[in-house]
Amino acid sequence: MKRETVLNLALLALLLGYPLWAWSVDEPFLITLTTRAVIFAIAGVGLNFALGFGGLVSFGHAAFFGIGGYAMGVLAFHAQSYSPMMEWPFLIEGTKSMPVIWLVAIVVSGIVALGLGALSLRTTGVYFIMITLAFAQMFYFFAISWPAYGGEDGLSIYVRNSFPGLNTMDPIQFFAICYVILLLVLLFVWAAARSRFGLMLNAARQNEDRVQAVGQGPYRLYLVAFTVSGAITGLAGALFADLNRFVSPTMFSWQTSGEIMVFVILGGVGRVFGPVAGAMLFILLEHVLGGVSDYWHIYLGAILLGVVLFARGGLYGLIAGREVAHD
């Protein structure tokens, strides 16, 4: 077995084993902590689809994370207050059903990613970074100034949303839901990276001229990648809001975009499981260093600097070596 495969399986086992152990010794906080890591991993895997495979350095993925969060918040808010979202021309009511909320989060963030991508992808390099950041900031300030849904204070949802057959308020059961979703997302991204689309997208990142010379337009490839990427991150946002039973404009903030990017860079850009490692390391540092000092971000910064300077492939590059060309 390749080292990368071993590392992938080890991460998944750790991510599953740790909360099970915490459950057996009745430490719900540690389960919730791991759930956070799982959800961050999903968001990171989403960003990695655009950043790692397409080379699209999006500094605006908080927009999709936040849209997912507000999709959950708005739907659940209307359900808990028994007020329909819309009565005319047809009735739309809120919902507390997780599958419906996920679907809405994926579709809405996907559509927004398509729109933002269509505009942003006309630029490249640092302009692309800036324009995605600008769009995310627009969402941030829009959320702050929208009193109907809490404005700056955000929205509290009293009871976690429901999933058929499960008690979602039980931390280990909610963890299981998130873990399975992470597996499905990883399976999709793993397959997509090896698919026709993945081959062409990765080639466009390496050399646009080459892709054009074989008759394909990079813009369409990037747009599809950005849309899929936004939809995955949006799904993570909905889960994150459900974990906290709270949404606020912070989900839209540029710090959130930065954190999602940190997961990807720490773990290994362009490696399917990279963001999983990155998110786990991030949560570990937040938990351990956060106990040492409120200013733990200083240490995170130093570690990030080390990774960028000395281990460009992130944790995966360090442990599993250079990516093996798969054929």
Next chain:
Amino acid sequence: MTEPILDVRGVTKSFGALVASNDINIDLKPGEIHALIGPNGAGKSTLIGQIAGGLPPDAGSVHFDGKDVTSLSTAARARAGMGRTFQISSLAMEYTVLQNVVLGALGHRGDVFRFFRPVMKDKDLLARADHALEQVGLEEFRGFRTSELSHGQRRQLEVAVALTLEPKAFLMDEPMAGLGAEGTHRLMGFLGGLKEQAPILLVEHDMDAVFALADRISVLVYGEIIATGSVDEIRANPDVRVAYLGEEEEA
């Protein structure tokens, strides 16, 4: 006379005061190798850019396979059947040799938006890719990372990728540069047979190769075609001798 597959009509392009292409007419007929020669800075790359796409001409038009392609993108022209190789190898360097040729076969086949089945297990694409690698003699290197190839091998790979596109015409920008004597010899033999499959517009510095291979030669100097003709005509043309072959007026 047979209809040309590629027909460049009155193409003009200037960058500020520099006229890189001045009313250029050049065509490519089925079954021939048409070589484009000219000293450095004559505007060969500019002309190739306008033919392959990406560089819009100020005036004039490019016709390919009976259609006006002047306003089409590079990708659309490639789909229409232009198989281009680059002067400076332009490959996906992180990929293996095989992945690069599969990329070509995939680009040609179209349907890129498939997300589930592994592309490197697609028998049809692999067969096309392997066939192309055998044609240029790179089959032993199929598992190598492209960045590990020598300069000459990259040139061969460029040609192999163009082959997977099953083009109606090849545009080859100095395919022999850096190949060495043996490689050049081998590629020459190969191109001589390839022209039956699709005609080749060949930009080349190697004069021996051009004179041995080309059916027709056009000479580009300071953005203008100063002569077009058979090998013998070009050899005998006094303007060409002065302007390009570097001969002072002796007699």
